[in-house]
Amino acid sequence: MVNLKNKDIISIRDFTIEEILYILNMAADMEGHSYPELLKGKVLATLFFEPSTRTRMSFESAMKLLGGEVISFAEPGATSLVKGESLKDAIKIIEGYSDIIVLRHFLEGAPRLAADTISIPVINAGDGTNQHPTQTFLDLYTILRAKGSLEGLSVGFLGDLKYGRTVHSLAYALAHFPCQMFFVSHPSLRMPVDQLEELKERGVKYSEHDSFEEISHRLDVLYCTRIQQERFADPVEYEKVKGTYRLSKGLIEGLKVKPDFKILHPLPRVDEMDESLDETPYAVYFQQAKSGIPVRKALLAAVLGAKEL
Numbered sequence: 001m002v003n004l005k006n007k008d009i010i011s012i013r014d015f016t017i018e019e020i021l022y023i024l025n026m027a028a029d030m031e032g033h034s035y036p037e038l039l040k041g042k043v044l045a046t047l048f049f050e051p052s053t054r055t056r057m058s059f060e061s062a063m064k065l066l067g068g069e070v071i072s073f074a075e076p077g078a079t080s081l082v083k084g085e086s087l088k089d090a091i092k093i094i095e096g097y098s099d100i101i102v103l104r105h106f107l108e109g110a111p112r113l114a115a116d117t118i119s120i121p122v123i124n125a126g127d128g129t130n131q132h133p134t135q136t137f138l139d140l141y142t143i144l145r146a147k148g149s150l151e152g153l154s155v156g157f158l159g160d161l162k163y164g165r166t167v168h169s170l171a172y173a174l175a176h177f178p179c180q181m182f183f184v185s186h187p188s189l190r191m192p193v194d195q196l197e198e199l200k201e202r203g204v205k206y207s208e209h210d211s212f213e214e215i216s217h218r219l220d221v222l223y224c225t226r227i228q229q230e231r232f233a234d235p236v237e238y239e240k241v242k243g244t245y246r247l248s249k250g251l252i253e254g255l256k257v258k259p260d261f262k263i264l265h266p267l268p269r270v271d272e273m274d275e276s277l278d279e280t281p282y283a284v285y286f287q288q289a290k291s292g293i294p295v296r297k298a299l300l301a302a303v304l305g306a307k308e309l
């Protein structure tokens with residue numbers, strides 16, 4: 001039996017396939033039922049050292065819909081951290097005010113440090129270019145709902161594959177299932193070599209491409225990402241790659257894509273995906289964002305030991 005009570009959610013690598021499927025099943029239950037007092041008396045602290053809309057608001061909404069309370073900051077400049085307080089000290093203090101912490105930080109490993117420092121559960125809401133495990137759960141949930149299965153799919157990844165933490169997490173998770181992966185990017189934004197080597201060791205079939213058009217007909221799912229300007233140390237390098245890819249309704253309809261082809265995007269988008277796609281049957285990215293509520297309800301309830309399947 002799966003038991004996730006008090007489990008930190010730091011990396012998708014920490015989850016077995018049984019635990020992943022357990023969370024997806026619980027998310028489906030959360031979407032089908034209301035539990036307005038499940039987390040009554042519990043307090044969630046959301047600590048965001050990087051900007052966020054969907055992740056922060058969906059966590060806070062999920063907690064409140066389950067009857068819990070939220071304390072938060074989204075502007076570290078308004079906290080004692082500007083006075084020189086260390087992250088470890090801040091986390092120890094906030095531990096005394098809450099039952100669970102959701103942390104987004106620009107430094108890779110910060111959520112792991114926090115989890116090793118305190119006794120209450122810590123959920124990683126994104127650490128640098130490293131991991132974004134809760135986004136991965138809702139990505140998997142969206143694919144499962146759209147395609148009916150996670151197995152045997154051909155999945156394309158398009159855009160910033162070097163710095164894209166959502167891509168890194170999802171590729172690792174999909175390796176649990178017999179999926180074929182296609183990585184499409186500018187040469188300077190390829191998937192990290194160590195991650196490709198790991199996929200290879202796990203028996204994943206994958207290939208790298210410069211052009212989306214050359215593999216579009218083979219895909220069941222396309223995971224599109226923006227090129228992240230904030231990850232570039234040199235603005236000149238960003239200017240070289242911005243606008244490399246742009247999906248539109250006309251482009252997709254001009255290609256021989258599968259009838260049930262679906263497009264996901266973790267959002268926000270910039271110029272890589274035209275609004276003309278929004279009303280097509282291919283687009284599921286707004287449903288993907290909406291899925292953050294049942295998925296994060298499931299994660300909070302499971303980690304706080306408030307519900308089992």
